[in-house]
Amino acid sequence: MKTIIKNGKVITAGDTIFQDILIEDGIIKALGKNFSEEGCEVIDAEGTYILPGGIDPHTHLEMPFGGTVSSDDFYTGHKAAAFGGTTCHIDFALQTKGDSLTNGIRTWKEKAKDKAAIDYSFHIAVTDPTEETIEEIPAIVKEGVTSLKVFLAYKGVFQVDDTAFMQTMTKAAENGMLTMVHAENGDAIALKTKELLEEGKTDMKYHSEAHCEAIEAEAINRAVSFVEITKAPLYIVHIASGNGVEAVRKGRRKGLPVMGETCIQYLYITDDALDQPGFEGAKYICSPPPKKEEDKKAIWEGLTDKTIQTMATDHCPFWFDGTKEGRTPGKELGKGSWDKVPNGVPGIEDRYPLLWDGAVNTGIITPNRFVELTSTNPAKIFGLYPKKGTIAVGSDADIVIFDPEKKHTIEASTHHMNVDYNLYEGMTVTGWPQKVMVRGKLLVDGDDWLGEAGFGEFVARKTENEIL
Numbered sequence: 091m092k093t094i095i096k097n098g099k100v101i102t103a104g105d106t107i108f109q110d111i112l113i114e115d116g117i118i119k120a121l122g123k124n125f126s127e128e129g130c131e132v133i134d135a136e137g138t139y140i141l142p143g144g145i146d147p148h149t150h151l152e153m154p155f156g157g158t159v160s161s162d163d164f165y166t167g168h169k170a171a172a173f174g175g176t177t178c179h180i181d182f183a184l185q186t187k188g189d190s191l192t193n194g195i196r197t198w199k200e201k202a203k204d205k206a207a208i209d210y211s212f213h214i215a216v217t218d219p220t221e222e223t224i225e226e227i228p229a230i231v232k233e234g235v236t237s238l239k240v241f242l243a244y245k246g247v248f249q250v251d252d253t254a255f256m257q258t259m260t261k262a263a264e265n266g267m268l269t270m271v272h273a274e275n276g277d278a279i280a281l282k283t284k285e286l287l288e289e290g291k292t293d294m295k296y297h298s299e300a301h302c303e304a305i306e307a308e309a310i311n312r313a314v315s316f317v318e319i320t321k322a323p324l325y326i327v328h329i330a331s332g333n334g335v336e337a338v339r340k341g342r343r344k345g346l347p348v349m350g351e352t353c354i355q356y357l358y359i360t361d362d363a364l365d366q367p368g369f370e371g372a373k374y375i376c377s378p379p380p381k382k383e384e385d386k387k388a389i390w391e392g393l394t395d396k397t398i399q400t401m402a403t404d405h406c407p408f409w410f411d412g413t414k415e416g417r418t419p420g421k422e423l424g425k426g427s428w429d430k431v432p433n434g435v436p437g438i439e440d441r442y443p444l445l446w447d448g449a450v451n452t453g454i455i456t457p458n459r460f461v462e463l464t465s466t467n468p469a470k471i472f473g474l475y476p477k478k479g480t481i482a483v484g485s486d487a488d489i490v491i492f493d494p495e496k497k498h499t500i501e502a503s504t505h506h507m508n509v510d511y512n513l514y515e516g517m518t519v520t521g522w523p524q525k526v527m528v529r530g531k532l533l534v535d536g537d538d539w540l541g542e543a544g545f546g547e548f549v550a551r552k553t554e555n556e557i558l
């Protein structure tokens with residue numbers, strides 16, 4: 091099976107070149123011009139950009155949370171991802187308290203295996219960092235899971251203390267594994283939550299107060315200090331605060347191996363969204379929640395000065411109205427009080443075109459930097475490169491044929507995510523994926539879905555994670 095994509099402008103993190111792509115058996119076989127078209131399927135990509143498929147390094151498909159489960163599974167989430175130009179993602183497998191890391195990974199592999207339509211991998215979330223758990227780390231690396239996550243938030247559920255955090259990141263580093271951290275101060279959140287509820291402050295906007303800027307910034311500063319103490323590399327997930335960005339910047343200027351991720355919602359949404367009449371604000375409840383205008387501005391700056399390495403989504407959708415037939419319980423669980431609202435927002439389909447529209451069309455970043463943030467850096471940091479994350483000879487043919495002129499209005503009624511609202515409802519973007527392929531197989535062709543459950547493969551990752 092051979093395919094040629096011709097006449098497109100190929101954009102990678104390093105180059106922008108007019109060249110044709112020869113694909114054979116799912117792999118990029120050659121780049122150049124004037125390939126023999128005999129026996130090949132030929133795609134004329136005149137007028138388009140050819141980009142590496144997006145890699146979302148932070149998602150939660152079919153994730154249990156607060157008595158329900160996120161509404162996209164490994165099929166619906168993958169279909170939505172593909173329509174939005176994302177061809178691979180790294181989801182979080184959770185360790186169950188009292189159980190092993192290996193079993194956590196096994197459970198998530200089981201969820202994904204028959205449903206997957208795009209390629210995927212897993213991080214393991216360490217929720218019970220006993221001595222036994224920490225000793226299990228080398229075995230996890232052999233499974234191709236080369237990154238783990240700890241939580242400084244969710245007191246009494248996922249939260250680890252500072253001792254366990256430092257021990258875990260040290261052990262991980264010794265085994266070539268990268269530690270990721272959800273950096274919000276869980277003790278402070280628990281205390282603020284208790285106080286707010288005692289005062290009868292149950293409106294949605296109080297979620298922002300319980301997760302205020304200082305609560306995130308404190309934890310990020312602390313986490314960066316632990317990098318200095320342990321010398322272990324650290325990746326800070328979903329940075330939403332200006333002082334958090336600044337802490338990472340300072341750490342990097344000292345030469346510390348610390349990296350930062352942000353999510354697309356923090357570029358577009360502020361805490362005003364939670365402060366709306368009625369229950370509307372629940373749609374935007376996630377942890378950390380979006381913050382002030384000045385934080386948003388600081389995150390944009392972090393993207394341009396390279397303090398931030400990756401653009402993710404933290405995709406974790408819940409129905410706004412989960413009471414309808416066939417739906418899992420959703421945001422309505424929190425109708426009486428913000429603290430009962432399942433935490434998470436949808437975004438896996440929106441990330442790639444939204445960043446293009448907001449950052450490339452406006453000239454804030456170059457198309458090459460766009461590729462870096464959405465694909466190449468996640469691949470390099472998490473040991474997927476150069477199999478994924480670029481267009482090069484020998485790489486998987488995970489390709490987006492992107493129409494930079496196409497206008498698309500984002501609407502819940504037409505998006506492919508299995509959720510009844512969209513954070514960007516009614517927004518029109520310029521630039522949209524026209525064709526999307528994974529390992530040479532066309533999954534999306536215009537509005538048509540050609541993908542299938544079971545095609546997506548688990549990707550075992552390498553330990554040569556690059557520190558960027």
Ligand SMILES: [Zn+2]
Binds near residue numbers: 148149404
């Ligand atoms: Zn997350």
